[in-house]
Amino acid sequence: MNITLVCGSLLPALRYGGTERVVWALGKELHRMGHRITFLAAPGSRCDFARVVPLDPAQPVERQLPADTELVHFHTHYAGPIAKPHLVTVHGNLPPAGATADCVFVSRNHAQRFGCEAYVWNGLDWEGDYAAPDLSLARRGYHFLGKAAWRVKNLRGAIRLSGRLGERLDVLGGYRLNLKMGLRLTLTPRVRFHGMVDNAAKKRLIERSKGLLFPVRWHEPFGLAVPESLWYGAPIFATPYGSLPELVTPDVGFLGTDAAELAERMAAADFPPARCHEYARETFGSQTMARSYLAYYEQVLRGERLNAAPPRAAAAIETLPWED
Incomplete structure (x- = not known):
């Protein structure tokens, strides 16, 4: 499968880069499994196992996708609509504007707080x-x-x-x-x-x-x-x-x-x-994460919804109790 992973940041992450580490590990694992990977990422990104296309945030994403893309996986703000099959991973506590039911969250609790069901725990390329x-x-x-x-x-x-x-x-x-x-x-x-x-x-x-x-x-x-x-x-x-x-x-x-x-x-x-x-x-290896995402990719390609409804509006981020 030709999969384009959209990430608005520089790849690979050299220091902090939490989301970037996950996207990188996912792309590498999918490549190992035989899929053809494109990173649509910030200019200056580089990769020796996948094609890299510089992302221009001023242009519609659909115009920047390689013609052979079969599925698009967003890890940044969703910039739809696009005609190609796609899904969006929500990494933070605010859902992307205009997000559809084809969203995946990064924990069960994360999904439930937005009235959704689909989630995949983050994984890393340990070795x-x-x-x-x-x-x-x-x-x-x-x-x-x-x-x-x-x-x-x-x-x-x-x-x-x-x-x-x-x-x-x-x-x-x-x-x-x-x-x-x-x-x-x-x-x-x-x-x-x-x-x-x-x-x-x-x-x-x-x-x-x-x-x-x-x-x-x-x-x-x-x-x-x-x-x-x-x-x-x-x-x-x-x-x-x-x-x-x-x-x-x-x-x-x-x-x-x-x-x-x-x-x-x-x-x-x-x-x-x-x-x-x-x-x-x-528990947190990239292979487990990639297999879980592949199952969701298949659902999207079959035209099936990942959640019963789009993410509901997020509640205000509150400061939760802690007793010093």
């Missing part, structure tokens, strides 16, 4: 894009992974939580001085900021961490920080919002909204790194 961790290393302190500038990611809560345990916190995805969303300066010396890190830095830091602190205060659509941390053997200590009860089983972490209770449980926690690593490998 191709991520180095195998050293699971025998001593682990000290905890880590936070995500866009620290977003208040709903609750870096402050992670800092308070690590402080209850008297532990160091490594922040991957933020800076000590942040001017992007109002002046924020973190003075706590036991908190170390590493900025937007690449895969090598993630490996070095997370494979030495006792766990991911992820006390988000919104309904997390998926949260790539979860599988990435598990891959490197780190369990998850998070809030029970959005997809997190689906992703975090009792074998690899626990959830709560009260920092004191979480800290008490963390102090007694024993999650073997090998167990966390194997769970990530078995």
Whole structure:
């Protein structure tokens, strides 16, 4: 099948790039399965296993599609209508304008919050894009992974939580001085900021961490920080919002909204790194993701709806409870 994946960002992702990592892994896995892949992506994108066409956001997408495209998979704002069979993956908490019933979400909870049913968990190319961790290393302190500038990611809560345990916190995805969303300066010396890190830095830091602190205060659509941390053997200590009860089983972490209770449980926690690593490998691989999407592709090609109705209007993004 000739499949065009539409992504408005630069490929491949070199540092953060959550959605871009997923799109890249999907394209690579579909290529391995024998499909012909085109990335319609930001100018400057490059790829050695797929055709790349620069995306011009000022032009209709349909005019930019290769003539041999049989199915279009959007991972960016839907720019329809288009005549070719297509579907849209919604990665965030706002659906694309004009979205039809042919939408796929990134967790069961994510789909249900929009009145839909179709979802595929994000997957990553573990062997191709991520180095195998050293699971025998001593682990000290905890880590936070995500866009620290977003208040709903609750870096402050992670800092308070690590402080209850008297532990160091490594922040991957933020800076000590942040001017992007109002002046924020973190003075706590036991908190170390590493900025937007690449895969090598993630490996070095997370494979030495006792766990991911992820006390988000919104309904997390998926949260790539979860599988990435598990891959490197780190369990998850998070809030029970959005997809997190689906992703975090009792074998690899626990959830709560009260920092004191979480800290008490963390102090007694024993999650073997090998167990966390194997769970990530078995559950969040790109092959599983690609097979799930192929099933939806077949439905679209048969003219079947993926959901009973288009996504309903999203509720306002609220700040959910967290007790420091």
